[in-house]
Amino acid sequence: MIDWLQDHSGGLNVVLNGAMLLVWLAYLHLFLTSFRRANRAVVHIARAVDTDGEARCLVTNMGSDMVYILGIKVDVRAGEERFATLVTDRVHEDDPLGGEMRDRTNQGPLCGGEVLDIGAFRRICERAMEDAAGPVPDSVEITVIVAAQQAKRLMGGYKRFEVRDEGGTIGYRSEDVLTRQITSARRRRHLEQELTA
Incomplete structure (x- = not known):
């Protein structure tokens, strides 16, 4: 051997x-x-507190690194109509300024594991529809756009919530448990154009 x-x-x-x-x-x-x-940015969008129009929309940074929220885009569909807008800032032009930065805007840093309340679903839809006293929305899609990896890359996530009449109250429910992440370069370029338009 x-x-x-x-x-x-x-x-x-x-x-x-x-x-x-x-x-x-x-x-x-x-x-x-x-x-x-471990270093990938993951954004999660969830509904909390209630299921009606006063339910809060929460954004969580599920990654370990800090991200910077650049914008929050809302798409509302009501019948044949579609409304889309950025609701990054929390106040209208005629509202008084002052207080903490987070009282006036959703833009800013979000540490790993941190949660941000971006407002009530009813108010988010009203802002997207420009306070129009029109039809009740059929669905609302919320997209959170962040700068990640030391602000070298645009990333984000989106989730659609169906709007339903639940015995006299309007409810917001999503068929997806998890938030869909924005990974394609084409979608990231499109979001960048919307932010700079």
């Missing part, structure tokens, strides 16, 4: 070195994958 090992040591060396290289490549892949996952 020892003679056979000595005769084939060159070939065995190549095989063992190749196996060791494959193990190190697997470790490197595992390390890079876990590093990217």
Whole structure:
């Protein structure tokens, strides 16, 4: 056996070195994958407190790194009509300014695990519909746009809530438990154009 090992040591060396290289490549892949996952920005949008128009819309940074909220876009569909607007700022032009920054705007930094209340669903829809006393919305889609990875990349998430009459009160419910993340470069470019328009 020892003679056979000595005769084939060159070939065995190549095989063992190749196996060791494959193990190190697997470790490197595992390390890079876990590093990217840990440093990826993930935005979650949820409904809290109630199910009617006074239910609060919460935005959570589910990533470990801080993100900067650049804008919050709302798309409301009411029959054949569609209303879309940015509701990043919390106040109208004629409202008094003062107090903390977060009292006036939703824009700003959001640490990992931090939650931001962006307002009541009813008020968010009214702002998108420009306070129009029109039909009750059929659905509202909320998109949160953030700058992530030390403000080198535009990212975000979106969730659609169906608006239903639930025995005399208007309810906001989503069929999705999780928030859909914006990952395509085309969608990120489109959002960037909307923010700069």
